[in-house]
Amino acid sequence: xxxxQEHRAQFATRLGVVAVTVGSAVGLGNIWRFPYEAGANGGxxxxxxxxFFVFVIGVPVxxxxxxxxxHSGTNVxxxxxxxxxxxxxxxxxxxxxxxxILILSFYSVVAGWTMEYIYxxxxxxxxxxxxxxxxxxxxxxxxxxxxxxxTIAFLLCNYxxxxxxxxxxxxxxxxxxxxxxxxxxxxxxxxxxxxxxxREGLTFLFHPDFSKISxxxxxxxxxxxxxxxxxxxxxxxxxxxxxxxxxxxxxxxLLTASLDSLVAILAGVIIFPAVFTxxxxxxxxxxxxxxxLPAIFSEMSGGVVWSTLFFLLLFLASLTSTISMSEISIAWxxxxxxxxxRRATRLNIGIAMALGSxxxxxxxxxxxFKIFGMTIFDFFDYxxxxxxxxxxxxxxxxxxxxxxxxxLVRRELEISAGHTRRLAGALIFCMQYVAPVxxxxxxxxxxxxxxx
Numbered sequence: 001x002x003x004x005q006e007h008r009a010q011f012a013t014r015l016g017v018v019a020v021t022v023g024s025a026v027g028l029g030n031i032w033r034f035p036y037e038a039g040a041n042g043g044x045x046x047x048x049x050x051x052f053f054v055f056v057i058g059v060p061v062x063x064x065x066x067x068x069x070x071h072s073g074t075n076v077x078x079x080x081x082x083x084x085x086x087x088x089x090x091x092x093x094x095x096x097x098x099x100x101i102l103i104l105s106f107y108s109v110v111a112g113w114t115m116e117y118i119y120x121x122x123x124x125x126x127x128x129x130x131x132x133x134x135x136x137x138x139x140x141x142x143x144x145x146x147x148x149x150x151t152i153a154f155l156l157c158n159y160x161x162x163x164x165x166x167x168x169x170x171x172x173x174x175x176x177x178x179x180x181x182x183x184x185x186x187x188x189x190x191x192x193x194x195x196x197x198x199r200e201g202l203t204f205l206f207h208p209d210f211s212k213i214s215x216x217x218x219x220x221x222x223x224x225x226x227x228x229x230x231x232x233x234x235x236x237x238x239x240x241x242x243x244x245x246x247x248x249x250x251x252x253x254l255l256t257a258s259l260d261s262l263v264a265i266l267a268g269v270i271i272f273p274a275v276f277t278x279x280x281x282x283x284x285x286x287x288x289x290x291x292x293l294p295a296i297f298s299e300m301s302g303g304v305v306w307s308t309l310f311f312l313l314l315f316l317a318s319l320t321s322t323i324s325m326s327e328i329s330i331a332w333x334x335x336x337x338x339x340x341x342r343r344a345t346r347l348n349i350g351i352a353m354a355l356g357s358x359x360x361x362x363x364x365x366x367x368x369f370k371i372f373g374m375t376i377f378d379f380f381d382y383x384x385x386x387x388x389x390x391x392x393x394x395x396x397x398x399x400x401x402x403x404x405x406x407x408l409v410r411r412e413l414e415i416s417a418g419h420t421r422r423l424a425g426a427l428i429f430c431m432q433y434v435a436p437v438x439x440x441x442x443x444x445x446x447x448x449x450x451x452x
Contacts, residue, residue, distance in 0.1 A: 009166035011242050016167075018255060019174035023320030024235050025260040026181070028110060029228040031317050032289050034264035035271045039282035041220050042212030043204040043272075047265065049218060053225035054257050057438050060430035061231045061393055062253040064400035067412040069240025070249065075331035076234030079241070083404065092395045093332075096234030099388035100328040101348075103233070105355035106380045107325070108158075111318035112150030112360070113290060114311050116140060121307035125294050130280065133291040142367070147360040152353055158322050159349045162330060163342050166242055170323055177316050184313045185266045191306065192273040201273030204282060205265075219450075223442045227385065229260055232393030232439075235324040238331045248416035250423055263317075270310075274300075289314070326352070355380070386446030394439045401431030 011017050038046045072079035077093030084090065125133065141147060161169045192198060226232070240249075271293065275282050278296045297307035326348050333344035358366065362375035371379040400409055406428060413424040444450040 009242055010244055011171050011239075012167050013171075014247070016171040016175055017243060017247055017252060018259075019178045020170055020239055020324070021236065021252060021256045022259045023174045023178050024239060024324035025229045025256055025321075026178075026263050027228075027230065027317050027321030028107070028314065029224070029230075030260060030264040031267040031314055032110075034224060034228065035268050036288045037220055037224050038205065038268055039272070039275075039288065041217045042209055043282070044206050044208035045210055045213050046217055046221055047205065047268070048208055049213070049221035050224050050264075051261055053222045053438065054229070054261055056430055057222065057435045058225050058229045058231065059253050059257050060427050060435050061226075061397050061439075062229060062236055062256065063249055063413060063427050064396050064431050064435075065231070065234065065236035066240040066243070066249040066253060067400055067404070067409050068396065069237035070243045070245070070247070071408065071412055072237075073241050075241065075335045076237045076328055077332050078335055079234075079237055080399070084399070085403065089395075089399060089403070092392060092399065093234065095388050095392045095395070096232070096237070097329050097332055099384045099392060100233050100235065100325045101351060101355070102380045102384040102388070104322055104325045104352045106359040106377050106384075107318070107322060108154050108352060108356045109147065109151050109360045109377065111154045111315065111322065112147060112152075113141070114314040114318060115150045115154060116146065117290065117294070117311040118308060118315060120294075121297070121304060121311055124304075125298050125307075130292050130295045133294045134287065137287075137290045141363045144361055144364040147363065148357050151356045151360045154318070154322075155349050155353050155356060157319060158326055158352075159345055161319075161323055162326055162349075163345045165341055170327065173323070174320060177320055181263075181313060181316045181320075184309055184316075185263065185270070188270040188306070188309065188313070189266055192270050195273045195277040197276040198273040200276040201271075202269065204276070205268045205272050219441065219445050222438055223445070226393060226439060226442055227389065228264065229257065230321060230324065232389035232391075232396065233325065233328060234392065234396070235328050237396075238328050239324065241331070246416050248418065248420070250413055250417050250420040250427070254420070386443070390439050390443035390446060394436050394443070397431045397435040397439070401428060401433075401436075 011020065068079050068083065072082045074082065076096045077090060080089045080093050081087065125136065161173045163169065230236070271288070272282060274296045275292070278299060280292045280296060293310065294307065297303040297310070300306060329348050330341070330344045333339045333347060334341060339347070359377040359380060362369070362377040367375060369376065374382060409428055410424050413427060414421050417424070441450065
């Protein structure tokens with residue numbers, strides 16, 4: 001059922017393990033998506049539901065990925081080939097590789113927008129109202145040259161890190177970027193707490209009104225919990241292949257989920273006091289970051305500094321996430337197709353540049369080109385987010401919960417588990433029953449079968 005592991009790179013330190021796994025999870029989903037989802041779904045009630053699902057869905061699926069990755073010690077495709085009793089399970093690996101390439105392509109477009117807005121923060125936005133910011137953002141995003149160049153520039157940043165390898169590239173950079181990200185977050189939070197209407201913003205985020213909970217709120221919280229941890233891709237399977245046998249999987253998953261949730265909550269602490277202070281709408285949706293917040297920064301004392309730091313924060317979060325997405329296919333190219341690290345990295349980034357440029361241009365000159373009625377950007381987003389990720393997440397959970405021997409899963413979870421050893425049984429139960437059912441609901445809602 002399994003084969004001997006080849007010698008391969010490992011993360012050098014426990015700090016490195018935490019930094020790269022948290023970096024994989026923390027991204028635009030925490031700092032961009034969480035605030036607007038919370039704003040649209042009642043604030044505190046949504047946050048509490050989200051935290052509940054992070055630990056009953058997210059942590060078990062994360063542990064499932066860790067078990068598969070560390071025990072196989074290889075890439076996401078070979079992991080299932082080595083551990084599965086039938087080769088048909090190998091499709092899960094291909095799902096992860098396909099999803100990672102699609103997500104990297106359109107995600108890099110949005111990450112490129114953050115680079116544009118770092119520049120605009122320093123140079124000046126050229127407007128002070130949300131309407132002016134909307135027009136400015138629309139004019140930028142519908143252009144052909146700048147969005148494409150920023151997408152390519154962002155992917156080159158990925159290449160510069162990934163080409164250096166696991167320890168000297170991914171781990172070393174994550175050890176720098178993740179503490180820096182938290183320093184910026186904390187500095188922002190302190191600043192937000194002194195805003196005139198900080199109390200109103202914090203009340204919205206931390207004082208739950210359970211009358212606002214609806215079926216849509218529950219579904220949104222469930223989806224946010226799953227997507228914010230970057231599950232279903234196989235990125236954590238790939239990273240776990242670089243774990244040592246002494247790495248405590250349960251502790252690592254709990255710490256990763258906790259820090260990932262903390263980033264999302266701190267993003268809310270940053271954003272909602274500002275939204276209430278400057279009379280903006282907390283339910284502004286996806287435009288909150290690129291239209292509403294720039295209007296707020298333009299009115300704020302020291303707005304140039306805070307705006308620059310905020311979009312730098314988004315850039316760093318994007319970079320740590322896309323590094324893990326890229327590593328999924330790079331590891332496959334190296335292990336199974338026997339490419340050198342640099343060649344595999346060039347191929348991965350080259351594919352992402354080509355597809356990412358198409359996604360960037362889908363707001364401009366390729367806007368009229370439709371796939372099933374969707375632009376290229378929207379099609380990549382729909383297929384990966386609504387189909388590949390939830391299907392991959394369900395299958396990974398089922399594989400660890402039902403296909404692998406319970407003794408193997410329990411043994412992997414209990415290595416260096418300490419006082420968390422007793423959680424193994426509960427985690428396996430969630431892998432078998434809770435996570436697959438919840439992710440199935442997210443999947444059916446995503447493709448329109450469940451309508452609220």
